[in-house]
Amino acid sequence: MKWYKIDEAPIADKPFIKKIKAGNKSICLVGFEGKLYAMSAKCPHAGADMSEGLCVRKMIVCPYHRYTYDLETGKGGEGQNDFIETYPVEMKDGDVFVGVPSFWDKIREG
Ligand code: FES
Incomplete structure (x- = not known):
């Protein structure tokens, strides 16, 4: 596992969704209810930019077809x-x- 320091991460209590780069990966960094989460910036359904979505009840909602994904898992x-x-x-x-x-x-x- 390689760890990347994220310089542009907003350190705030306010919720946010931001697209960042970690190595060659585009990652969606999410601050929600005081915790940070990271996931692929590309929706597995049809490739939408998840950083343009929103968070509802510990789920990120894709901006295209509204599929939801658990922030943690x-x-x-x-x-x-x-x-x-x-x-x-x-x-x-x-x-x-x-x-x-x-x-x-x-x-x-595995
Ligand atoms: S592209 Fe994300 S739900 Fe379809």
Whole structure:
């Protein structure tokens, strides 16, 4: 797992959704109810930019067809049978870091 420091992360109590880069990945960084979450910026349904969506009850809502994904697990809403890739987020000394697993990390996890 490689950790990327996110310089442009808004450190605020207010909710936000922002597209960031971690290595070569486009990631949607979400601040919601005092916690930070990271997921793919590309909707698994048809590729919409998730950073243009919104958050409702710990779910991110895609701006195109309103599919929902759990902020924590990435699991799609009832009946969708899909998920969005999520990434771990850590705060260290006031800085935000997002962890991106390598191809081999994913193979090892199974
Ligand atoms: S592109 Fe996201 S729900 Fe269709």
